[in-house]
Amino acid sequence: MSLSHGRPMVSIPGPSVIPDRVLAAMHRPMPNIYEGDLVEVSYSVQDDLKTIARTERPVYISVSNGHGAWEMAISNTLSRGDKVLVLESGTFAVGWGEMAEVSGVKAEVLPGNDSDPVSPEALEERLKADLSREISAVMVVQVDTATSVRNDIEAIRAAIDAANHPALLMVDCIASLGCEPYEHDEWGVDITVAATQKGLMVPPGLGFVFASEKAMIAHKSADLRNGYFDWEPRTNPDQHYKIYCGTPPIQHLWAMREALDMIFEEGLENVWRRHRILADAVRAAVDAWHAPDGVSFNIAHPQSRSHSVTTVLTGDINAVELRRIAESDAGVTLGVGLDEFADRAIRIGHMGHLNPPMILGTLGTIEAALIKMGAPMGSSGAAAAAAVIGAAL
Numbered sequence: 001m002s003l004s005h006g007r008p009m010v011s012i013p014g015p016s017v018i019p020d021r022v023l024a025a026m027h028r029p030m031p032n033i034y035e036g037d038l039v040e041v042s043y044s045v046q047d048d049l050k051t052i053a054r055t056e057r058p059v060y061i062s063v064s065n066g067h068g069a070w071e072m073a074i075s076n077t078l079s080r081g082d083k084v085l086v087l088e089s090g091t092f093a094v095g096w097g098e099m100a101e102v103s104g105v106k107a108e109v110l111p112g113n114d115s116d117p118v119s120p121e122a123l124e125e126r127l128k129a130d131l132s133r134e135i136s137a138v139m140v141v142q143v144d145t146a147t148s149v150r151n152d153i154e155a156i157r158a159a160i161d162a163a164n165h166p167a168l169l170m171v172d173c174i175a176s177l178g179c180e181p182y183e184h185d186e187w188g189v190d191i192t193v194a195a196t197q198k199g200l201m202v203p204p205g206l207g208f209v210f211a212s213e214k215a216m217i218a219h220k221s222a223d224l225r226n227g228y229f230d231w232e233p234r235t236n237p238d239q240h241y242k243i244y245c246g247t248p249p250i251q252h253l254w255a256m257r258e259a260l261d262m263i264f265e266e267g268l269e270n271v272w273r274r275h276r277i278l279a280d281a282v283r284a285a286v287d288a289w290h291a292p293d294g295v296s297f298n299i300a301h302p303q304s305r306s307h308s309v310t311t312v313l314t315g316d317i318n319a320v321e322l323r324r325i326a327e328s329d330a331g332v333t334l335g336v337g338l339d340e341f342a343d344r345a346i347r348i349g350h351m352g353h354l355n356p357p358m359i360l361g362t363l364g365t366i367e368a369a370l371i372k373m374g375a376p377m378g379s380s381g382a383a384a385a386a387a388v389i390g391a392a393l
Contacts, residue, residue, distance in 0.1 A: 004331035011362040012335040013145040013175060013309035014198035016352035018255075022201055025258035026251040033248055039240045041257045042248060048260045052177060052200075052268065053192055053210050055184035060231055062207035063249045066174040066195035069207025070096050072229040073170060073191045077215055079223040080104035082136040085167065087123065088112035089151055090144030091339050092172060097139055103224050108135075114340055117151045117304045120159035127163035136218075137168040137191075143176040146338040148311035148347065149299050150180065157188045168215060174198060178263065179275045179308040179351045190215045196252065199275075199308060201259040201352045205252045262353075272307075278350050278359045279307040281388040285363045285381030286312055293317075294376035298345065308351035311341065317375045319346055325369040332365040356389045 010017060031038045049059050060076075062068040074096075078084070083106040086097035090112075097107035110126055112118055118140060127135065138160060143150050153171055160169060170191040173182055177192075178199025184192045192210040196202035211219070211231070219231055233242050241248060263271055283305060289295045298311040314322060320343055326332045335347030348366075350359055364382045371377075 002329050004327070004329060006331060008331045008333065009358065009361060009365075010333045011349050012333055013347055013349035013351065015204055016198050016201060016349060017354065017358070018203060019201055019259070019262060019353045021262060022255045022258045025254045028251070028254055030250065033241065033250065038248065038250060038253065041253055042240060042243065045253055045256050045260065046243075048264070049208055050210070052260070052263065053182060053184045053194070054186065055192070055210050057184065057210055057212055058235065060209045060211065060234055061244060061249075062209065062229065063205065063244055063246075063252075064207045065197070065204050066172070066193065066207050067099070069174075069193045069195060069209050070099050070172070072207065072209050073193050074100045074103060074105065075222070075224040075226055075229050076209075076211075076231050077168060077170075077191065077218040077222050078103075078105050078136060079221065082106065083108060083134045084137045084139050084170075085110055085123075085126065085135045087118040087138065087140040087151070087156070089116070089118050089141065089149050090114060090147035092144050092146065092174075093139050093141045096141075096172060100139075105224075114147050115149075115298055115300045117149050117301075118156060120152065120155040123156060124159040124163045127160060127165040127167065130165065133166060135165070135167045137170050139170045139172075141172040141175070142180060142182065143173070143306040143308055145175045145309050145335075145347065146311070146341065147298055148306050148309045150176070150304055150306040153182075153189065154187045161188070168218060175308055175351070176306065178271060180306065181272050184210050184212075196256065199351050200256070201262070202252060202255045206249060206256065274354075275307040275351065277389065277392045278354055278356070279305070279310070281356075281359055281385035282310050282348055282350055282363065284384040284388045285367075286310065288379045288381040288384035289367070289370065289377050291376040291378040294378070295370075298341070308349070309335070310348045310350070311337070311345050312348060313341075313345050315376075317370070317373065319343055321373065322346060322366070322369050322375075325372055326365050330365045330368065332362050334362075334366070360385060360389070
């Protein structure tokens with residue numbers, strides 16, 4: 001018998017739970033788009049997004065999902081025939097490189113694996129071998145939601161510098177901005193790509209690209225620039241709508257303003273701390289559940305496990321049935337395994353608008369499903385998670 005007839009819980013790695021305050025902020029009639037409140041909100045969102053990314057550099061807004069922001073970054077900084085070095089650590093950096101190839105950019109993948117972060121040493125070695133300086137940019141994700149790895153962006157920047165290489169550092173932090181510490185300026189990032197639907201707690205629909213001075217110089221000679229994504233008319237425009245190359249994304253701007261207010265009310269560093277504690281609770285649960293032929297972590301090294309998503313290998317446990325029981329019988333939606341992890345993993349999203357009752361409810365539901373399935377299990381993950389949270393209260 002299904003027990004799911006209450007408020008459903010989505011525990012996938014994006015889109016994340018949208019706060020009621022954000023949903024309410026979107027329920028407004030169409031405003032004056034030429035002057036007044038909307039224009040003020042629009043400029044304030046731009047300013048405050050820079051605070052979240054820890055940068056003084058400009059942010060450009062794409063009315064799209066994160067993949068649209070990928071395209072904006074590519075088209076504004078690269079030219080046909082350029083080469084990018086893609087740092088493999090899962091699905092999404094490789095996907096970004098494949099998108100660049102469609103536009104005539106050459107993409108070389110620095111091989112990685114599905115259980116470890118990018119090796120800064122391997123990156124440094126490859127860049128030192130690029131004597132002709134063919135590589136124009138390095139593409140990497142901070143957090144890959146397929147593997148749940150967290151890459152050390154500061155160390156990757158140091159590797160590029162140690163190789164004395166001029167390549168742009170382009171970082172996808174779609175799954176980490178607002179969840180993990182991130183320092184665009186301090187870490188020397190040239191392009192940061194983000195989007196609304198994960199740690200920023202807004203429905204999918206806006207992508208963001210933060211650009212360093214070096215990226216803006218590259219923009220001047222980029223021959224992939226196009227009419228819609230081009231930064232030129234979006235930079236200090238004489239009319240507000242040019243920021244978006246057309247009609248502003250009105251409801252998303254109200255939503256983003258409310259979400260930013262919520263982050264600042266809590267304090268950005270406190271948001272990072274909350275994500276770390278709740279991630280620690282998830283990790284404690286997986287540790288406790290672990291048993292031969294049962295669940296285990298995908299990411300081998302604890303320090304490389306992200307604070308926004310955990311990929312859990314299910315061993316001999318049927319991952320599809322586990323997710324079915326959790327959703328159909330109990331009302332919790334878990335993330336599917338992507339690509340290499342299809343049907344052999346679940347993904348637990350712990351990003352954005354999330355607190356202890358929500359994460360403990362998810363973990364308790366997973367444990368109940370494991371019990372129903374007669375799955376091998378070491379001990380109570382729910383109890384282990386509660387102990388972590390109790391120590392942090």
